[in-house]
Amino acid sequence: MSWKDNLRKVHPYVAGEQPDFMDMIKLNTNENPYPPSPLVTKQLRQYDSKDLRLYPQADADRLRAELAQYYRLSEQQIFIGNGSDEVLSLSFLTFFNSDKPLLIPDISYSFYPVYCDLYDIEYKNVALTQDFRLVFADYCQPNGGIVFANPNAPTGLAINLHEIEYILQKNPDSLVLIDEAYVDFGGQSAISLLDKYENLLITRTFSKSRALAGIRLGVALGNEFAISKLYDVKNSFNSYPVDSLAQEIGIASILDQKYFDHTVKKIISTREWFKASLITLGFELTDSKANFVFVKHPKISGKELFNALYDEKIIVRHWQKPRLNDWLRITIGTDDQMKRVAQFLKQYLEERKK
Amino acid sequence: MSWKDNLRKVHPYVAGEQPDFMDMIKLNTNENPYPPSPLVTKQLRQYDSKDLRLYPQADADRLRAELAQYYRLSEQQIFIGNGSDEVLSLSFLTFFNSDKPLLIPDISYSFYPVYCDLYDIEYKNVALTQDFRLVFADYCQPNGGIVFANPNAPTGLAINLHEIEYILQKNPDSLVLIDEAYVDFGGQSAISLLDKYENLLITRTFSKSRALAGIRLGVALGNEFAISKLYDVKNSFNSYPVDSLAQEIGIASILDQKYFDHTVKKIISTREWFKASLITLGFELTDSKANFVFVKHPKISGKELFNALYDEKIIVRHWQKPRLNDWLRITIGTDDQMKRVAQFLKQYLEERKK
Known part of the structure; x- marks a missing residue:
């Protein structure tokens, strides 16, 4: 017997990667893109x-x-x-x-x-x-x-x-x-x-x-x-x-109710145009009411899309789990950030067709 | 059956009183009397x-x-x-x-x-x-x-x-x-x-x-x-x-090592003269190496002393428990605060003798 036999057994949590690139777009933990009040x-x-x-x-x-x-x-x-x-x-x-x-x-x-x-x-x-x-x-x-x-x-x-x-x-x-x-x-x-x-x-x-x-x-x-x-x-x-x-x-x-209302509205409006532009690109989406979208492409695996975005320093969330495997969760950032994401996805799909 | 039957049973903690008098001397939770660095x-x-x-x-x-x-x-x-x-x-x-x-x-x-x-x-x-x-x-x-x-x-x-x-x-x-x-x-x-x-x-x-x-x-x-x-x-x-x-x-x-050393030394030196002055007054003390003293009087109950101090807005810690009943735990404050405590106890003992 050793004290090591008395350790509590847990499933160690595999944390979402927290990369720290200079100019990354971090859309993987549903943080707010705007500063607090x-x-x-x-x-x-x-x-x-x-x-x-x-x-x-x-x-x-x-x-x-x-x-x-x-x-x-x-x-x-x-x-x-x-x-x-x-x-x-x-x-x-x-x-x-x-x-x-x-x-x-x-x-x-x-x-x-x-x-x-x-x-x-x-x-x-x-x-x-x-x-x-x-x-x-x-x-x-x-x-x-x-x-x-x-x-x-x-x-x-x-x-x-x-x-x-x-x-x-x-x-x-x-x-x-x-x-x-x-x-x-x-x-x-x-x-x-x-x-x-x-x-x-x-x-x-x-x-x-x-x-x-x-x-x-x-x-x-x-x-x-x-x-x-x-x-x-x-x-x-x-x-x-x-x-x-x-x-x-x-x-x-x-x-600071005013600031709160303003930033929440901003995130909702960004989410809605971002959803629309992903649909235009052929993605499937849930009707998310949160500060993220949940999205998959009918022909491209979640893993492939995750990696392609990652190589562009756009960090989103992907799970290696049944049912979730083909989906990505993308936090809603600023308009500029989401424009870059939409633009990159568009370009990626086009180049993949060739 | 109701959801209230599924409540976890705990011994609700009776928190040490946190009075908020204007000019109280709070010596009941072992806080440091000096601000942080x-x-x-x-x-x-x-x-x-x-x-x-x-x-x-x-x-x-x-x-x-x-x-x-x-x-x-x-x-x-x-x-x-x-x-x-x-x-x-x-x-x-x-x-x-x-x-x-x-x-x-x-x-x-x-x-x-x-x-x-x-x-x-x-x-x-x-x-x-x-x-x-x-x-x-x-x-x-x-x-x-x-x-x-x-x-x-x-x-x-x-x-x-x-x-x-x-x-x-x-x-x-x-x-x-x-x-x-x-x-x-x-x-x-x-x-x-x-x-x-x-x-x-x-x-x-x-x-x-x-x-x-x-x-x-x-x-x-x-x-x-x-x-x-x-x-x-x-x-x-x-x-x-x-x-x-x-x-x-x-x-x-x-x-800020220097500030830390300075304030810790100050508290230790206050504790030591405070201990000595309580011994002079006839109190029994443990040889505390912490930022508090543990003290009792051979003839006066812990409860009585607690109440007497409390009436002076000096808040210390007392437990209604066997073995601890007659003891008080007094946090070490500033020199001025501890002088006031020692002075009051001296006066209290003198008046009690009469």
């Missing part, structure tokens, strides 16, 4: 670093108060964590302790089954249709909880409020967790359903629409009882996951 | 907030490189996490998966048994002596790992390198985790033993000696194999726990 810079310039000697507010109460106003919820309906990854992980730990399986779409955010393995939660992959649609009737079987992303990743496909309400009504005894990481780019948020369904929990992130992936801020929205339970679990073993600067920067971002 | 302020002023749109370096490689130089270790011997609480939690998850119990001193950091409950790790409390000494022969029984803090909390008592080496030698098949959160204030670090014992893992924090509790930076130091396993587990479910700003601020702090 200028109020964030102002906050950084005026922050009194003396305050960093003190522990942060454990429950980020000032940021909670700002978000409460922003979402028109009570402060007790809001949970703040270290990125939505931590909020999701804590939600799995808090709410999914049933002997019935958690239902998860078979194609969705790759960390959901990982949290299940981590916390010994039984789960069942529910198959999406061939065109990646969520069949909401499939979520009426016995379960210990339901998790899905809306819009979904990596497809960008969104479901509407009626479909969500159907799932909530059919599962009054299950917590339904909706990951709205991408909802600001055109999905329908379930926030308006929080009053009606106490079994609904929503997660959000500052990483995408607020261009703050660098500071790790995630949010859960739910009824006051559920949120209090989430805080109980968090505080039982981790008092201060969100640092003071992140809390202040989060507040600065929330206060 | 001026280089931290400089870093904040010049940081380009545009970079916040990007995800942080997942493994904090630039900060790792700085720390490698600082500790004279290889980069692969260094792990960075979201505060030492996260580093400890991940270490428990990674290394303590044995069917033999983890050994923990019965009086130590209160989160150790909490991590065990969280990850279903069997553990055994090993009793300290009546005067809070760790009996190192007690750590030779069969075990699935050993964890202790050096110096210990809340006693401040440190053990020396020979004692640590004894434990490491007697347990070649167990990972021995030493929490060195307070070691910079006068303990003997086990870093020099890392070359010799591959079963040694050390954790550190930027919260105490580096006055950066606000940004959440914790460190593990170990052999390259152990550190790679810690990263495997971390990366399997949580890619970006440490935000970009925290990484940059950590680097700025490491680069």
